[in-house]
Amino acid sequence: MPKHGSLKSPPDMWRVSDTEEEDFGEEIGEWPVDGVVSEEIDLTGVSRYEVRWKKWQRHDETTTTWAKQMPDRPDLIQDWIKYQERNRNKMARASTDVVLEALNILDVHNIRTAKQSQAIEEKIERRRSIDLARYAGWDIVERTSGSRSSSADSEPLSSRRYRSTTIKTEDSESASPSRSPSPIVPSLHEKWTRAVRSAGAARITFTNAMDDEAAPPVINGFEYLENKYSYPEGIDPLVANAGEWLVSCDCKFCTDPVNCKCQDALPPNQERVFAYTPEGRFNFRIAPGFEVVECNRNCECRKHGRCMNRVAQKPRDTPIDIFKTEDRGWGARATVDVPKGKVLGIYTGRVLHREELENLPPEHKSYTFNLDARENEDEDPIEKYTVDAYAHGNWTRFINHSCTANVQVYPVVYDTLPEQNLPYLAFVATANISAYDELLLDYDPGFVPREVKGKRKAVPPSATAIRCNCGAANCRGWLQY
Numbered sequence: 001m002p003k004h005g006s007l008k009s010p011p012d013m014w015r016v017s018d019t020e021e022e023d024f025g026e027e028i029g030e031w032p033v034d035g036v037v038s039e040e041i042d043l044t045g046v047s048r049y050e051v052r053w054k055k056w057q058r059h060d061e062t063t064t065t066w067a068k069q070m071p072d073r074p075d076l077i078q079d080w081i082k083y084q085e086r087n088r089n090k091m092a093r094a095s096t097d098v099v100l101e102a103l104n105i106l107d108v109h110n111i112r113t114a115k116q117s118q119a120i121e122e123k124i125e126r127r128r129s130i131d132l133a134r135y136a137g138w139d140i141v142e143r144t145s146g147s148r149s150s151s152a153d154s155e156p157l158s159s160r161r162y163r164s165t166t167i168k169t170e171d172s173e174s175a176s177p178s179r180s181p182s183p184i185v186p187s188l189h190e191k192w193t194r195a196v197r198s199a200g201a202a203r204i205t206f207t208n209a210m211d212d213e214a215a216p217p218v219i220n221g222f223e224y225l226e227n228k229y230s231y232p233e234g235i236d237p238l239v240a241n242a243g244e245w246l247v248s249c250d251c252k253f254c255t256d257p258v259n260c261k262c263q264d265a266l267p268p269n270q271e272r273v274f275a276y277t278p279e280g281r282f283n284f285r286i287a288p289g290f291e292v293v294e295c296n297r298n299c300e301c302r303k304h305g306r307c308m309n310r311v312a313q314k315p316r317d318t319p320i321d322i323f324k325t326e327d328r329g330w331g332a333r334a335t336v337d338v339p340k341g342k343v344l345g346i347y348t349g350r351v352l353h354r355e356e357l358e359n360l361p362p363e364h365k366s367y368t369f370n371l372d373a374r375e376n377e378d379e380d381p382i383e384k385y386t387v388d389a390y391a392h393g394n395w396t397r398f399i400n401h402s403c404t405a406n407v408q409v410y411p412v413v414y415d416t417l418p419e420q421n422l423p424y425l426a427f428v429a430t431a432n433i434s435a436y437d438e439l440l441l442d443y444d445p446g447f448v449p450r451e452v453k454g455k456r457k458a459v460p461p462s463a464t465a466i467r468c469n470c471g472a473a474n475c476r477g478w479l480q481y
């Protein structure tokens with residue numbers, strides 16, 4: 001019965017058992033039990049409990065058995081759930097460190113148990129509420145094996161290899177000694193780190209081994225938005241008050257998409273399947289372009305905390321490095337190995353009406369993404385939207401293009417109505433990606449280079465097209481804008 005080696009406290013609350021459930025027929029109710037002593041959670045999110053008998057023991061002196069239900073003693077499970085909650089909160093108060101080692105185990109059916117055992121949900125909540133200014137560094141202890149040595153993740157922020165950009169205000173440079181020192185403007189990295197942490201997401205780092213640029217060159221006042229859009233006045237996303245309109249389910253664990261009511265929001269021609277595996281990875285069963293409808297804040301499953309239909313809405317747990325590439329500006333990569341199907345994060349930025357797109361300054365163009373999953377041609381143009389990540393956005397705006405991509409985007413809704421055409425765009429790994437390999441998206445999979453005099457790729461497809469430097473064997477030569 002192996003235990004998770006990395007768990008320090010309390011040691012016996014969660015463990016993984018190979019023991020089959022024993023069949024006691026009607027007898028189980030007859031044998032007085034002390035209570036539940038541990039729990040494991042299966043692939044579908046259903047728990048089973050290890051119960052200790054009061055006096056009885058087997059010949060080998062073991063005193064416990066595993067049971068999924070105890071219809072005659074629901075109080076024991078209730079007591080256990082409360083006891084667990086108290087302990088997880090205690091763990092989160094003691095430290096918000098998370099040992100990711102246990103989550104990387106290939107033995108995926110234990111992941112739910114491992115997540116509970118590390119109080120991950122509680123720690124994320126706690127991170128949100130902690131005074132961020134007091135943090136000296138990120139609090140995830142990463143112990144992934146096989147990742148490349150350039151990782152700075154386990155170092156404290158202050159000893160990072162990336163160059164931090166602590167900028168003094170003009171005021172402070174000219175300040176006379178008698179005046180109190182002017183505040184130091186936080187570096188871009190510090191500002192972003194605060195935003196990342198308040199969203200409960202994993203760390204973002206900057207690395208530049210190419211030249212002296214300390215941080216990606218975003219405009220002054222760039223707003224880092226980890227997991228939400230910025231809406232201008234005039235676009236009412238209903239995010240705040242969509243509650244009353246959202247179609248919600250009354251499932252406990254959402255294992256059956258056919259009967260999970262929030263899936264009624266899918267268009268009738270879309271197959272009713274969940275988009276995720278029980279381990280929370282995209283299962284690629286939803287055809288490209290079709291929308292994923294995740295459970296929302298009104299769904300009953302929210303109370304039980306183990307719904308498998310909430311993934312893109314959770315805080316990002318993959319640490320990301322924004323790094324300077326050789327010939328494509330800054331790019332993005334994960335600092336841990338990423339399995340196929342892993343949902344990495346969502347595209348964010350300022351939402352625009354599509355018709356504003358043509359008046360955008362050219363430098364914005366390469367940071368825009370259309371939210372056109374549901375649109376149809378005859379739709380009122382006012383209800384067509386685009387996200388512009390030029391002045392507001394997150395790390396996903398640094399994902400470069402490759403004609404051989406390793407991530408793809410799918411639209412997902414959970415805080416708006418699908419008909420509003422305001423889905424989020426989630427980035428998902430389409431292959432196993434090693435730590436520190438660049439994350440790459442095919443910006444325009446439908447693009448076919450023009451052929452002139454038998455030569456493809458020689459002629460730019462438009463006046464604004466730029467040469468593609470992806471270096472892939474199947475490179476189509478150009479990025480069109």
Ligand SMILES: C[S@@+](CC[C@H](N)C(=O)[O-])C[C@H]1O[C@@H](n2cnc3c(N)ncnc32)[C@H](O)[C@@H]1O
Binds near residue numbers: 328467
């Ligand atoms: C969404 S941005 C990606 C982040 C960008 N590299 C940066 O530093 O901000 C898209 C821009 O990155 C550059 N880029 C991305 N992929 C490229 C590629 N395969 N070849 C050349 N340039 C690329 C182009 O300048 C493109 O307009």
